Amino acid sequence: MINKERITNRFISYIKIDTQSDPSSNSTPSTLKQWDLAKKLAEELKEIGLQDVSIDEHAYVMATLPSNIPHQVPVIGFVAHFDTTPDFSGTNVNPQIIENYDGNDIVLNKEKDIILSPEYFEDLLQYKGQTIIITDGTTLLGADDKAGITEIVSAMEYLVDNPEIPHGTIRICFTPDEEIGRGAHKFDVEKFGAEWAYTMDGSQIGELEYENFNAAQAVITVEGKSVHPGYAKDKMVNSMYIAQDFINSLPRLETPEHTEGRQGFFHLSSIKGDVEETKLEYIIRDHDTTHFEARKEMMRDLVSEICSQYERECIKIEIKDQYRNMREKVEPVMHIVDLAQKAMEEVGVTPIIKPIRGGTDGAQLSFMGLPCPNIFAGGHNFHGKYEYVPVESMQKATEVIIKLAELTAKKYE
Structure with missing residues (x-):
């Protein structure tokens, strides 16, 4: 035809x-x-x-x-x-x-x-x-x-x-x-x-x-303190290590390479950083609306938990919904x-x-x-x-x- x-x-x-x-x-x-x-x-x-x-x-x-x-x-x-x-x-x-x-x-x-x-x-x-x-x-x-x-x-x-x-x-x-x-x-x-x-x-x-999927984008900005490494004892805060803590705290098997069908995920799509600042970009996906909202809340809670460990606001998170x-x-x-x-x-x-x-x-x-x-x-x-x-x-x-x-x-x- x-x-x-x-x-x-x-x-x-x-x-x-x-x-x-x-x-x-x-x-x-x-x-x-x-x-x-x-x-x-x-x-x-x-x-x-x-x-x-x-x-x-x-x-x-x-x-x-x-x-x-x-x-x-x-x-x-x-x-x-x-x-x-x-x-x-x-x-x-x-x-x-x-x-x-x-x-x-x-x-x-x-x-x-x-x-x-x-x-x-x-x-x-x-x-x-x-x-x-x-x-x-x-x-x-x-x-x-x-x-x-x-x-x-x-x-x-x-x-x-x-x-x-x-x-x-x-x-x-x-x-x-x-x-x-x-x-x-x-x-x-x-x-x-x-x-x-x-x-x-x-x-x-x-x-x-x-x-x-219900879809959102999350941008996590981690703030550190850069000090000469020779004099950094009790002064330097390496933002990349804090970012690593954040990454490792999310469910490791809830990523694109481990999910299928209606299973949702967190996907780290970009990471850029140095001692002073590290920025992580994630996409959040889930077919179920309740699970989708829970994923966003999990990321916010994780930010609060890590900040409490450092006794200061060292991480900021911005989440934007993309589509439903x-x-x-x-x-x-x-x-x-x-x-x-x-x-x-x-x-x-x-x-x-x-x-x-x-x-x-x-x-x-x-x-x-x-x-x-x-x-x-x-x-x-x-x-x-x-x-x-x-x-x-x-x-x-x-x-x-x-x-x-x-x-x-x-x-x-």
Whole structure:
């Protein structure tokens, strides 16, 4: 149904554009280079025949595919983000295409001896015989979430070119800065005008998710006293040692590398310090709201306990909530999940319904009045050099979007 060469070329044209976001920036988008892809997408949407194409002052791109049926159907939407993570370079992405993958190790970079192996990444074996797009080992790929953008654009183009497929009005939006937790911050839900939407931002083929982590960021600043080490007896206070006490006091097995499913965690994502000051950055995650609040309280209590040992305020903590579990907003309208599940089944995809161990724009959008489950985009190993995406998964995701549009139109006949 969906032309393989066309979808491959479209995806590669997107990932060649560096759109890495920057958490230290206060602007939206957080980096000027995100405008490069935003503007390209706005022009492309016009070229394929969408209407009401707009790009606002914050680089949010919106467009409309008008209804082609006489009866009233709820307006639905599809959302993806065009930024890539600040965790790994997205500059000069040089993709490689592996045709008819044979199930063996893939050499990403011979010179640096970087290997993508199914012995470590077992999911690769699902895609024997398929076409896989990989990195050259020096950058990420950008399937998160340029695969989602590719699928949405390709689906809209297909519906324009095949008007015999019934559908109601469809709205699409491409957002900046999702990777730094701000993708929905300036999303104009009223302007978007959809009753519900789907983010195309999941991983492996079949994923369908309507619950995600509750999320917060914690910044712990430890203050020490720097004194010449030759004369430091009873005077120096080394902030790095206090920071080490803090780190070691948190549950060691409640970290990302030891948890799965609905298990929450504390993740130390950054540490910078010297004798005078050490700063720790954590992310806090839990699907259960009560456990989530308890995790935040545990960190605050630990700060108080350590400060009492030193008889002074040597640690400060700042915790900011990032997003919440969208389950409570999606469950009252579960028919939108049922439609997505049926769409997958009708195009030959087995749904994998599970909680997201992360977050999407859809989490925030659901609390802004736009219920927004998450559908697979097809990529694996996001945020690093081992990232890859099977072209066939992108084709199937595109088919799911098309089928969702058709099923929604038929449901409301």
